[in-house]
Each structure stands twice: as structure tokens, then as C-alpha cells.
Amino acid sequence: MTVHMRTNLGTIVLELDSAKAPETVANFLEYAKAGFYDGTIFHRVIKGFMIQGGGFEPGMHQKPTREPVKNEADNGLANDTGTIAMARTPDPNSATAQFLINAKDNDFLNFTSPTPQGWGYCVFGKVVDGMDVVQAIENVATGNAGGHQDVPLDDVIIETVTVEDD
Amino acid sequence: MTSTCFIADLHLHPARATIIDLFLRFLAGLTARNTAKLYILGDLFEAWIGDDDDDPVWTPLIDALAALEQRDIPLYLMHGNRDFLIGEQLARRCGATLLKDPCVIDLYGQATLLMHGDTLCTDDSDYQAFRRQVRSREWQQNFLHKSLGERREIAAQLRETSRQAGQEKPAAIMDVNQHAVEAIMREHQVRQLIHGHTHRPARHHFQLDSRPARRLVLGDWYQQGSCLLCSPEEQQLVNLAAD
Numbered sequence: 001m002t003v004h005m006r007t008n009l010g011t012i013v014l015e016l017d018s019a020k021a022p023e024t025v026a027n028f029l030e031y032a033k034a035g036f037y038d039g040t041i042f043h044r045v046i047k048g049f050m051i052q053g054g055g056f057e058p059g060m061h062q063k064p065t066r067e068p069v070k071n072e073a074d075n076g077l078a079n080d081t082g083t084i085a086m087a088r089t090p091d092p093n094s095a096t097a098q099f100l101i102n103a104k105d106n107d108f109l110n111f112t113s114p115t116p117q118g119w120g121y122c123v124f125g126k127v128v129d130g131m132d133v134v135q136a137i138e139n140v141a142t143g144n145a146g147g148h149q150d151v152p153l154d155d156v157i158i159e160t161v162t163v164e165d166d
Numbered sequence: 167m168t169s170t171c172f173i174a175d176l177h178l179h180p181a182r183a184t185i186i187d188l189f190l191r192f193l194a195g196l197t198a199r200n201t202a203k204l205y206i207l208g209d210l211f212e213a214w215i216g217d218d219d220d221d222p223v224w225t226p227l228i229d230a231l232a233a234l235e236q237r238d239i240p241l242y243l244m245h246g247n248r249d250f251l252i253g254e255q256l257a258r259r260c261g262a263t264l265l266k267d268p269c270v271i272d273l274y275g276q277a278t279l280l281m282h283g284d285t286l287c288t289d290d291s292d293y294q295a296f297r298r299q300v301r302s303r304e305w306q307q308n309f310l311h312k313s314l315g316e317r318r319e320i321a322a323q324l325r326e327t328s329r330q331a332g333q334e335k336p337a338a339i340m341d342v343n344q345h346a347v348e349a350i351m352r353e354h355q356v357r358q359l360i361h362g363h364t365h366r367p368a369r370h371h372f373q374l375d376s377r378p379a380r381r382l383v384l385g386d387w388y389q390q391g392s393c394l395l396c397s398p399e400e401q402q403l404v405n406l407a408a409d
Contacts, residue, residue: 048295117311
């Protein structure tokens with residue numbers, strides 16, 4: 001399952017792993033096909049760590065989401081460079097629409113145990129083209145905005161997310 | 167005449183009993199020196215692994231800090247690059263107000279920027295990358311959920327790595343970057359900055375947009391105590407001997 005994420009800094013192509021993260025991929029695709037991600041931004045960018053988006057529109061307006069999806073981080077997939085994972089709050093099963101793309105091997109995000117502390121962040125795919133775009137986004141200037149930190153000073157906009165029919 | 171006292175970089179560690187002692191004597195002497203306020207601008211601790219640290223070595227220190235409130239000496243605490251895991255729980259126990267880094271205060275009528283100083287060392291890109299990782303809420307949650315023993319071990323490893331890396335880095339990149347200094351002073355519209363971290367105590371005078379500006383750097387507490395005493399008229403860097 002291939003997804004094209006076109007941003008104002010270029011296109012990121014992702015291959016999603018529905019075998020290893022079936023509910024997470026299904027959840028993501030539902031948002032993508034509904035056009036939910038179109039016009040959202042990468043609102044949290046930390047160089048050398050990850051880029052996070054899919055939840056806010058420019059001006060840090062948070063979009064309402066559907067119910068959370070189950071955490072499938074115990075699928076053996078690691079938060080390595082170029083993988084896409086679901087973002088969430090400290091509640092392990094709180095992921096809804098926001099996702100992050102790992103800019104480094106972030107071991108501390110990996111599942112270690114099925115406990116509130118050990119659940120980790122569910123990886124459900126990886127970048128297969130456009131890692132240079134991820135790096136460009138990773139390197140944008142950031143600052144504080146409306147109580148949020150690490151917000152790109154110039155909006156990094158997800159123009160559209162399209163799903164390739166396999 | 168009262169003064170405001172700034173300290174940083176004590177790097178207190180259970181093995182450094184002499185300096186812990188010196189610090190307790192320093193706190194006891196604040197009233198005699200007419201200190202109206204005490205600011206600790208980071209790295210009070212060599213490492214702080216979480217507010218649940220139950221090492222009894224810290225009890226006299228926390229008690230002495232908490233006693234400042236009874237003595238009408240407000241206490242302000244800022245995170246350093248070693249003790250950035252100090253949280254609200256410890257701050258409450260010490261009777262301290264946690265300050266953001268950077269923050270601007272009114273120091274006897276002069277808007278003054280307070281920082282720990284590590285974010286000014288922009289030439290040390292390895293450190294800045296490390297900092298971005300460990301300041302993320304994901305890293306901190308992951309770390310704080312480990313056992314105290316595991317955290318102590320990781321902290322010891324990180325200190326050793328940092329010590330070795332420090333020996334290999336050119337001294338110049340470990341000092342502040344003047345462009346970064348000027349940019350942040352401009353951003354906060356100040357002409358006076360007080361920070362620690364570099365362990366290079368000094369008073370730096372320079373021109374910021376054609377007007378005089380001042381950067382005051384606090385000294386560390388490795389061999390002796392060091393503080394910056396500010397009054398309406400002057401700022402003095404003072405050393406305190408450890409006997």
C-alpha cells in the first residue's frame with residue numbers, strides 16, 4: 001500500500017505495512033481518503049529526532065478527529081530512520097490522526113512491554129522515496145507558537161495525501 | 167543595601183561533600199550578605215535523574231533551600247543541561263519557582279535576560295542535536311519510567327561520554343557563539359544577559375546595534391564557590407573559598 005504525501009517542500013512516498021499494523025494502516029488510510037490530511041501542517045519538527053504532522057491547520061488550529069486507534073507497536077517494527085509511526089499522548093492507546101516520521105533511529109520510542117510505560121509508538125510504514133524532503137523539513141527554522149514548541153516558522157503544508165491503488 | 171545573587175554550575179554530586187558543605191554555608195550566609203533574592207541558573211546538580219530520587223544525601227540541601235522562604239529570600243531555579251529533569255515536585259520541596267530558559271526579569275530597572283547558556287553554544291552541533299533529543303517529551307517520559315538504578319547508570323554513562331567528548335572538542339566551539347548571543351538579546355529586547363554553563367566567569371561588554379550591552383557569565387563551583395552579586399549600582403563576581 002503506497003501513499004504519496006505532497007508537501008510544499010516536495011513529495012514523500014510511503015509504503016505502509018498493513019500486515020504488521022492492520023488497524024493503524026486502516027485508520028490512516030481512512031483519514032487520507034477523506035482528505036483529512038490535505039491542508040494540515042508538520043507542526044512539530046525537531047532536527048535529529050522526527051517531524052510530526054497531520055493534526056493541525058496553519059495557525060495551529062487543531063482538527064477534530066475520530067476515536068483513537070489501538071496501539072499496535074508490539075509488531076516488531078522499530079522506530080528507525082525513515083519509518084512513519086503514530087503520534088500520541090502518554091496514554092498508549094490515544095493515537096488518532098497525527099503521525100511522525102523518524103529522522104533518526106529512535107530506540108526510545110520502541111515497544112518494550114505492554115505497560116503504560118513500555119508501549120512505545122506504533123510504526124506502520126516507511127519512506128521509500130523523498131527522504132531528502134523529510135530532511136529538508138527536519139532542517140526548517142522553528143520557534144514557539146501558541147504554547148507549542150518546535151513549530152516551523154514558515155508553514156510546512158501537507159497539500160494532499162493520495163493513496164495508490166495496488 | 168540589598169543585593170540579588172546569581173549562581174550556576176554547582177554540579178553537586180554525592181561524592182563532592184566539600185562543595186555541598188560550602189553551598190550549605192553559602193546559603194546560611196545569604197542573610198548576612200543582605201541577599202534579597204537567589205537565582206540558580208542551571209546545573210545545581212551534576213545530574214538529576216527525576217524528582218523521585220530518594221538519595222538521602224540531598225535532604226539537608228533541599229531543607230536548606232526550602233528554609234529560604236522562611237528567611238524571606240525568594241528562590242528561583244532554572245534547568246541546566248545536566249539537571250533538566252528537575253520538575254515541579256522538587257521545585258515545591260525546595261520552595262523554588264522554576265524559571266523558563268530564557269526568561270527576562272527586571273533587575274533594578276534593567277530588563278535582563280537569564281539563561282543557563284547551553285543554547286548559546288550553537289557551534290557545538292553534536293551537543294545541540296543531543297539536547298534536542300533529551301528535551302523531547304518522548305525521551306523524558308521514556309527515561310523517567312525506568313527504575314532509579316537504571317537511570318543512575320544511564321546518567322553516569324552520559325556524563326562519561328560528555329566528559330570524553332569535551333576533551334576532544336576545540337575549546338572555541340564550547341563557548342557561546344556571539345551571533346547567537348546578539349540574536350537572542352535582540353529578540354528579547356535586552357541589553358544585559360546573565361548566564362552560566364561555559365564555566366568562564368567574566369563580564370563582557372560589547373556593542374549591540376550601536377549601543378552598549380553586557381553579558382555576565384557565572385563561574386562554576388568545582389574548586390570554590392562563585393556568585394554574581396547585583397545591586398542597583400553594580401554587579402560583582404565573587405569567589406568563595408572552600409576550606
